[in-house]
Amino acid sequence: MTDQEPKQAIVKLWMLILLQALLLYFLTMAAIPVVERINGGTTIPEGSMLAGVHVGGLTVEEAEKQLHQHVDDWKKGAPLVVETVAGEELFVTREAFDFEIEKTIATVTEQLEQPWYAFWQQPTAVTIPMIVDLEGIHKEVTEGWPDDINRSATVERVLEQARYLRNEAIEAVYDEDMVEEEVLARATLPITSQFLSLEKVIEQIDGHVIQPNASFSLDHVLGDTVEFGIDGRELRLLASTLYIAVLGTNFDIIERHSQGSIPEYTTPGLEADFRRGERDLVFKNTNSTPYTLSAISDGQQLTVEISGRALQTSFDYEVVDEEEFEPRTIHRYDPALPVYAEVIQHDGENGYRATVNRYSYDDRGKVVSEEWIATDYYPPTARVVLRSTVTEAPEETGDGNEEEQDQAQRPPEDEGDGQERDGSDQEIPGEEEDRLEEGEDEQPDIEIPMKGH
Known part of the structure; x- marks a missing residue:
């Protein structure tokens, strides 16, 4: 036997002991869960x-x-x-x-x-x-x-x-x-201009189904349709008609913008603006059943309907707290006008403020709930009047009152307005015009005495 053989035997013995120890450890650890389950001691991890x-x-x-x-x-x-x-x-x-x-x-x-x-x-x-x-x-x-x-x-x-x-x-x-559908809401607006692409636009929403608890975005549904030279007025007409129809449902109105002025086809508060990528009309079907949009035009009117299962309550809207603001008057001076002449350059338009509320009714017509939808302001447009800056030479009367007549023939000076007469059209300062647009009470026009009075 060589000297190396005892050493190799000792190494093998220690390796055998180590393997037996590891085996015993693994068997013990594997048995612990079993013992714990038997004893009812398994702990459920935190957060379970x-x-x-x-x-x-x-x-x-x-x-x-x-x-x-x-x-x-x-x-x-x-x-x-x-x-x-x-x-x-x-x-x-x-x-x-x-x-x-x-x-x-x-x-x-x-x-x-x-x-x-x-x-x-x-x-x-x-x-x-x-x-x-x-x-x-x-x-x-x-x-x-x-x-x-x-x-x-x-x-x-x-x-x-x-x-x-x-x-x-x-x-x-x-x-x-098995759902029996009925028209839930309908809106109709007149077509007051010659629109060449309206049919193409309404085709995009006609037949569109709004799924339960899903949102409708006019921008998303129209897609690239609006990129090909379609008149913005057509899109605003469609958005306005659709908005009025939605007011007759329980849909949540998520996004809607006012045009800021009253289009000729509708009244204050009942309009909506639309600009691709900037101003959208978005609403959500909050019900458990789908609803379908339909849109049709006969060349004279545009009608949008929302159809589906009848709701347990009916809905309608009302324009309330409508206010009207008269326009202010802006005077401009023109030396080309005859002496003492006045010309109305722009008649001006009244401004409005209108609030839209939505109401739900039970089957007896009793109001169940009231919901504020929007308050819109439409600023008035100022009335613009042109006045002459020319004065007529005094006439010889021989009665010694030439100075009085001369004073009577001159246009009266606007006291306190601070405007200079330089022979050209002169507007009041821009700050004053801004205040005129904000619906303040109208200031009285300046009276100009006629010749000979």
């Missing part, structure tokens, strides 16, 4: 939730007891409510639910199990809904429901409440092919 109940840090046994308590408390509550679009409430008794708590806990235990070779990994938080028996739900709940309700989809929504021990009202789901 069962049926909406926080159970992190509890043992499986403690979590099961807590789950039983929450289920018992939940069952004592009032029946769950299923709301129909017609305003009817369908009630679901909580006793109809069969909660499988033991199966739910078993699912938790399975998810917490780890292979023996992953003993160093920390278990992660779990979120598990309650297991609820489905068969009893259909039998106990759906009897007497309206025929157009999709029972399976609606029951699934009911079960979702039970799985997480929630209490919110549930919107019924309907079979689209």
Whole structure:
């Protein structure tokens, strides 16, 4: 035997001892979860939730007891409510639910199990809904429901409440092919100009379906249609008609802009602006059923309709608190006009402020709710009057009153206006014009005495 052989034997012995120690360690670590489960000692990771109940840090046994308590408390509550679009409430008794708590806990235990070779990994938080028996739900709940309700989809929504021990009202789901449609709202505006591309524009929204809880953007729907030389007035006419139609529904108006002036085809407050990429008209269908837009033009009028399932309440709008502002008068001076002459260069236009409210009514016509929609201001346009700056030479009368006559023949000076007469058209300062546009009370015109008075 050589000197190396004892050393090699010792190394092999130590390696064998090390392997046995490692094997014993792995077997021990793998056995710990089993022992803990047997003793009910498995701890659920922090942040874990069962049926909406926080159970992190509890043992499986403690979590099961807590789950039983929450289920018992939940069952004592009032029946769950299923709301129909017609305003009817369908009630679901909580006793109809069969909660499988033991199966739910078993699912938790399975998810917490780890292979023996992953003993160093920390278990992660779990979120598990309650297991609820489905068969009893259909039998106990759906009897007497309206025929157009999709029972399976609606029951699934009911079960979702039970799985997480929630209490919110549930919107019924309907079979689209069984929904009887009617015109929910309609708006018509006259076509006051010769529009060459209006038909092309309205084709983009005619037949467009707004899905449940989905938003409609006029900018998005028109797309590149507006890029090819379409008159902006056509787009504003379409936006205005669509806006008025939406006022007759319960849709949420998310974005709408005023044109700032009153177009000839409508009245204050009942208009909408549209500019691609800048000013959009956006609204949202807040109902559980889809609605369809239709648009049609006969060359004289543009009509937009919104059709779909009837709502439980009717909606209408009203323009309230309308105010009118008279224009101010601006005087300009022109030496080319005859002596003492006055010419109205611009008649001016009144300004307005208007508020639009939307109301909902029950089946007896009683107001159920009132909603403010918008308040718009349209500034007045000033009245512009031209005056002559020419004076006539005094006439010889021989009565010694030449000076008085000369004074009577001169245009009176505007006191305190600070304007110079330089022989050209002279406007009042821009600051004064700005104030005139803001709807202040009209200042009296300056009276000019006629010759010979």
